[in-house]
Amino acid sequence: MKKICAAVFLASVLSTSATADPKHEPPAMPKEFDALKKLVGAWEGTSKMEGKDMTVTVVYELTSGGTALMEKLAPGTPMEMISVYHKTGKTIGMTHYCAMGNSPQMVLKKADDKSVAFEMTKPLGITSMKEPHMHAVTLTMSGPDELKQEWQHYMNGKKADSVVFAFKRKK
Numbered sequence: 255m256k257k258i259c260a261a262v263f264l265a266s267v268l269s270t271s272a273t274a275d276p277k278h279e280p281p282a283m284p285k286e287f288d289a290l291k292k293l294v295g296a297w298e299g300t301s302k303m304e305g306k307d308m309t310v311t312v313v314y315e316l317t318s319g320g321t322a323l324m325e326k327l328a329p330g331t332p333m334e335m336i337s338v339y340h341k342t343g344k345t346i347g348m349t350h351y352c353a354m355g356n357s358p359q360m361v362l363k364k365a366d367d368k369s370v371a372f373e374m375t376k377p378l379g380i381t382s383m384k385e386p387h388m389h390a391v392t393l394t395m396s397g398p399d400e401l402k403q404e405w406q407h408y409m410n411g412k413k414a415d416s417v418v419f420a421f422k423r424k425k
Contacts, residue, residue: 350391
């Protein structure tokens with residue numbers, strides 16, 4: 255009976271969803287989101303991990319009717335992490351689902367034609383600012399097929415180190 259109720263509920267939600275309503279207007283997105291949408295696709299690159307160059311993949315895809323960008327870093331590996339870039343009020347926010355087991359939430363701090371920078375401003379998604387967490391990230395697109403991610407790792411309330419990934423778009 256529960257399965258039948260769940261199926262009926264799902265069918266009713268899908269039949270009345272925004273995607274089924276031709277009159278539904280997509281929400282206005284902050285202009286900085288357009289730069290992020292250009293990342294859609296697969297990228298391959300390197301990063302230094304424990305003093306060694308490691309090959310890393312990242313995949314970006316639009317979801318939620320084009321209102322969120324999902325990033326899968328190191329997909330299919332034990333270190334796979336998801337970040338979701340989305341509208342937060344009149345700006346862009348992001349939530350990073352980290353392999354460390356937390357999910358820090360960040361907001362857009364600055365943006366220009368080539369980069370977007372996000373930073374955590376409150377302990378959202380972590381227990382305290384002293385907990386080890388990714389505190390900020392800057393995405394720099396030096397060309398249509400080049401991407402650099404620079405992540406700031408915090409520990410005990412202070413910057414501990416940075417992790418940099420250099421990617422090229424897979425063709």
